[in-house]
Amino acid sequence: MYLLNRHQRHVVNYSWMLFSLLIIAFLPFMLFGGLYFKSFLLLKTHTLKDLVFSHSWHPSRGEFGFYPFIVGSVWVTLLAIFISTPICLLTAINVTQYAKKRFLRIMHPVIDILAGIPSVVYGVWGILVIVPFISRYLGPWFGVQTMGYSILAGAFVLSIMIIPFILNIMIEIFRAIPTELKEATLSLGTTKWQMVKHVLLRKALPGIIASVGFGLARAFGETMAVLMVVGNVIKVPHSVFDPGYTLPALIANNYGEVLSIPQYDSALMFAALILLAVSLFFNLLMHFFIARYNKY
Template sequence: MPGVRYIVEYIRKWWMLLTLLLIFILPFAIGASLIYKSWPIISGSVLGSALFGSEWMPIQGKFGLWPFIVNSVIITLTGLLLMTPVCLAAAIYITQFAPLWVRRLLRTVIDILAGIPSVIFGLWGIITIVPIISGWAVRAGAENATGYSVLAAGMVIAVATIPYVLNMLIELFEAVSMELMETGLAMGASKWQTIRDVIMIKIRHGIIASFTLGVSKAFGETIAVLMVVGNVIQIPKSVFDSGYPLPALLANNYGEMMSIPNYDAALMLSALVLLVIVILFNYIAHKVIGHYHLKSS
C-alpha cells in the first residue's frame, strides 16, 4: 500500500534525523552543563588565579589548576611520542609484510588489548613499569626514585591507547588500492620506498586523524594514570617526577568535602578545561588534516 509505505519512510527519515540531532547536541549539552556548574568561579574574579594558579588548597579557597593542566599535557604528549613509532611500524608490518596467519593472530591480539579494562593496565603498570622506571631514576640520580612518575603514566597511556590507534591505521593501510603499490614497484622503487613515499603520503591525513583520536582518548584516561602517576600536586621538572593530571583530580576528589564553598565549581571547571583542551587539540588537528588533504587532492 503506497500510503503505508510513505508513512513508514517518513518515520524512518525523522527517526534518523532525531538521532543525528541528538549526537550533534550532546557535546554542547555537556559543555553547557559544565559551564553552569562552574559558573561561580567563571563569573567571579578568581578565574585567572584558578586557571594559572599553582596552589590547590580548597579549605583556604585556593583552586589553582595550572599544575594539573601542565601534567595532563605532559603525560598525554609523552604517551603520543611513545606510541607513534610503535603504531606506525606495527601497522605497516601487519598490512604490508606479515603472512596471512600472522596478520590474523595479531589482529586477534589487538582486539583483546582493546577490550582490557583500564584498571588492568594500571595494575600492570604498578607491577612492571613502576619498578623499571624506579631503577632508571636511581641510575639517573633523580630526586624521585619511587617510579611513580609522569613517565610511568605516559607509558601506561601509550600501551592503553595503542590498540585503538593501531586498528584505525590498519584499516587505512588496507583501504589503499594495490594499484599504488604496483605502480611504485613498476617504476623501480623498492617496497619500502613505495610505502614511505607513495602510500603514507596518500593517507597522511588519515594517519593524523587516527593519532588525534588516540590523543583525545589519552587525555581522558583516569584509573590507569591515577594508579602510577604519584598524585603529587607539582609541575614536574623531569619525567621521573610525580604528577597529578586533571582526570585524576576529578576521580580522587569529586564527592568529597562538597561543603567547602566553590569546591564543586572548581572541580567542574577542571572538567571544562579538560573538555576545552581536547576540543582545541581536535580543532588544530582538523586544520592540519584539511591542509594535507588539499595538498594531496
Template structure:
C-alpha cells in the same frame, strides 16, 4: 502505574493497531491488493506510528517538565525561616527526595496505609527505626518542615503520575481510532511511513547534536557559577593547586594542565611510533599467516580493563623504573611517576594507533601501489611516497583518538602517577592530571555549591577546549599535507 508499565501499554496498543490497520486495509478492498495504494504492511505501520508517536511525545515532554514544576512548587512551599541555618536549597531538596523515597519504600514493605504516612511525625523514634530498615537514616535533628514537605512532595508525585497516565492512555486511544478511521484504499500509507522514518533519522541526528550542546552548556553554566565564587585570575594564572575545604584555597590550573600534557606526551611517544610501524608492517610486509596471528594479539591490548593496566603500573613498571633508573641516577625515589603512567598508557594505546592505521593503509587502492612499482619505486619508497600520504587523514585520526584517550584516562594515572599537582620537568616525579582531580573534587562531603566542587566543571571545560584545539590543529595538518587522488 510506573513509567515502564505505561510505556509497555502504549507499545502494546500500537502493536494491536498495526494488526487492525493491516486487516482493515485488506477488508476495504476484499483482499484485492491491486486496489490498494500501498502494501498492507504500510497501513499497519501508519496506524502504529500515529498511535505510539503522539503518546510517546506527550510522555517525554511530561517527564522533562514535571520535575522542574514540582520542585519549584515544593521549594516555594518551604518557609525560609523553617530551614536550618546553613542549608542550601539544593541540600534541602535532596533531603526531601531522599525522605520521599524512604516513605515509598516504607509503604511498599509494611502494612502502613497512606493515612498512616500522612500522620507520621519526623521526631518519632518509631519512624526513624522504620526508615532505617529501608535504608534511609534520619539525623537526630530532622527539620519537621522538611519532613512535612517530603510527604507533600511524595503526594504530588503520585498525583502527577496518575494524571500523566490518564493523559497518555487517552492520547494513545485517540491516535488509534483516528488512524484507523483514515484507512481507505487510496490512503497513502507508504508516504506516512516513509516520512516517519525520515523524521526518526532527523531526530536521531538532533539528539546527537543536542547531547553535545547539553554537555557544553552544563560545563559553561557551572563554570560560570564557579567564577562567581573564585576569581578567574587565580584559576588561570596561579601555579599552585591547593584546595582547602575550610577556606583560603589556591585553585590554579596549570599544574594539572602540565601533568595532563606530560603524561599524554610520553604515552603518545610510546604508542604512535610502535603502533604506526606495526601497522605498516602488517599491511605491507607481513605474510597472511603472520598477520592473522599478530593483529588479533595486538588488539587484545585494547580489551584489557584500565584498572588492570593501573595495577600493572603500580606493582611492576613503577618499582622497576624506580629501582633501575630513578634511584641509581638520583632523580627519584617513588614508584609513582609520570614515566610510569606514560609508559603503561602508551602500551594501552598501541592498538588504537595500529588497528586504525592498518585498516586505513589497507584501504589505499592497490592500483596506486602497482603504478608506483611500475615507475620503478621500491616497496619502502612506495610506502613513504605514495601510501602514507594517501592514508594521512586516517592516520591522523587514529593518533587523535589515541591522544583523546590519553588525555581522558584516569585509573592508570591514579595508580601510576600519583595525585601530586606540581610543575616539574623530572619524569620520575609523581604528578597528576585534570581528570584525576575532577574525580577527587566531585567525591567527598563538600557541598556542591562550594568552589572546591564547582572547580571540577571549570577543569572539564578547560579539558574540552584543549581537545577541541587539538582537533583543529590536526584538521589543519591534514588539509595541508594530505594527497588527494581522483
C-alpha cells in the same frame, strides 16, 4: 493481533526514532552547557588566566590554580604519544606491507583485546609491573631515586592503552592505499623499502597525523589508569621521574569532598570543562584536517 493499526505503529516508531535522535543531537550541547553552568560560579570570581596559570591550589582558601594539573596532563599525554607513535607506525607498516596476510588476522583480535581491557586493569598492571620497574631499574639506571609512581609511569601505561586505538587507524590507512599506486612505484624500479619510505609514508602522512591527533585527544582524558600510577602530588613536575597530577585524576580523587568547600565543585566541573574542550577541539581539528586533505 496488534494493539495498534499499521499507521499508528508507524507514527509510534517514527516519533520514538525522532526523540532518540534529538537526545543525541543535543548531547554535546547539554554536556557543554551543564559543565559551563556549574563552573560559572568559579569563573565569576577568578579570571581564566588566573585559573590556568596560577600554581597555588588551596581550595579551602579559595585559591584554584590549575597549572600543576594542566602541566601534569600535558607531560603524561605528550610522553605517551611519543612512545606509542613510532611503535604503532612501524607495526602498521610491518603488518600491512611486510608480514603475511595471515598475520593481520592474528593482529586484529590482539588489538581488540588491548582496546577492551578496562582502564582499571591497566592501572593494576601498571602498579604490578611498571611502577616497580621504574623504581628498581630505570630510575637507578639514570641515577635518580624514585618511588616509581611518576609522570613516566603514567605515560608508559597510557602509551600502551592508546596503542590499539592509534594502531587500528594506521593499519586502515595503509590498507586503504591502492595496490596500483604500489605497482606504479615499483615499476619505476624502486626497492620495496624505497616504495615504503618515499611513496607510502607520504601518501599516508595526513592519516598518520590525524591518528596521532585522535590518540592525543583520547589520552588527555584518560583517568583511572593514570591516576593509579602517576603519584598524585600537586606540584609542577621537573623531571619525568617526579610524581605528578593530571586533570582527570583531580576530578576523580576529590569528588567526595566537593560539597564541604565552597566553589570546590565548581572547580572540579571547570576541570571537566577543560577536558571536554580539549577533546572536542582536537577531534574537530582532525576532522577538518582530514576533510581538507581529502579534497586533493
